[in-house]
Amino acid sequence: MRQIYLDYNASTPIDPVVAEAMRPFLDHAFGNPSSGHWASAPAKAGLDRARGQVAALLGAAPDEIVFTSGGSEANNLAIKGTFFAPNRRGAHIITSAIEHPAILAPCRFLERLGGSVTYLPVNGTGLVDPEDVRRAITPQTALISIMHANNEVGTVQPIAEIGAIARQHGIPFHTDAAQSVGKIATKVDELGVDMLTIAGHKLYAPKGVGALYLRRGTEVEPVIHGAGHEFGRRAGTESALLAAGLGAACAIAADLAPVSRIQTLRDRLWQALQDSFGDGVALNGHPTHRLPNTLNVSFVDMIGADILSRLRDVAASTGSACHSGQIELSPVLAAMGVPERVAMGAIRFSLGRYTTVDEIDEVVTGLATIAAV
Known part of the structure; x- marks a missing residue:
């Protein structure tokens, strides 16, 4: 079998258009965007252009976009920045049990500093109940952070409903949209969020760059202190090179039409697995409210890691990339109540822009061969 990449939720290749947008900052536009002279002008212009492209994708204003080193830093800025903000209303945070470690680890860190965190449960499809959010609110609640879409099973949360509850109580609301941006609509006003990662x-942009949308009027304490870069919210000389890549990627992602082709391929894979394995394969996550590119399935009474080790030319995952290599029950599937004999056989196939029909068919054939042994 040829090498087949079905791990787009872990990382995407850089789009050629993105690489081309970055090239001037490798070739000649090397100046510091903050220097204010002729050498800085191209870098400053590129940074401004990229900020506008990210803002346009989210339906935000350019000055609401803070460039970061990636999703983890953006999440830390949202959570720690809110916790340490001078005007915070308390030390209580509400999140869910199935968040990415870039949310859960900062929350646990803040618990060591005297904060309190409510980790909301999810149902069997990975959904948070908005009423659970409402019931968890106290006079001390400073932040609600619920991911837009889960990185392992792809379940899309009712963010707009939760956002309405947050607004009713005047509580800042953050969502980690690392997995949803470019796959489904992520307009911040429609979602009702104050912060978005x-x-x-x-x-399809480089590693090492991300952004936090920060609604005007939402105060956070910087996590990285220094000079007044990024409107005083994140110190450090900005990389016009990386920002240009993210901006170009966001401009491409504004057109969601190509995603329908990816969803068709995902559904083709799921149908073929059902045809081949019958009751021996189970879907993890919500059947409809999930990302169009993500298929998390369990091969019952098998070990997902063992299957992938034998399907060595297929790049897929037994969980999020942060947990790869560990043969243990996925915390996300455990929180969903998936039985161990089912959860241990889980594999996440995540498709992308360059996935083909032939690749999907080859993977199904390979899986069927392994199961027959």
């Missing part, structure tokens, strides 16, 4: 390498 983007990660470049999930979006």
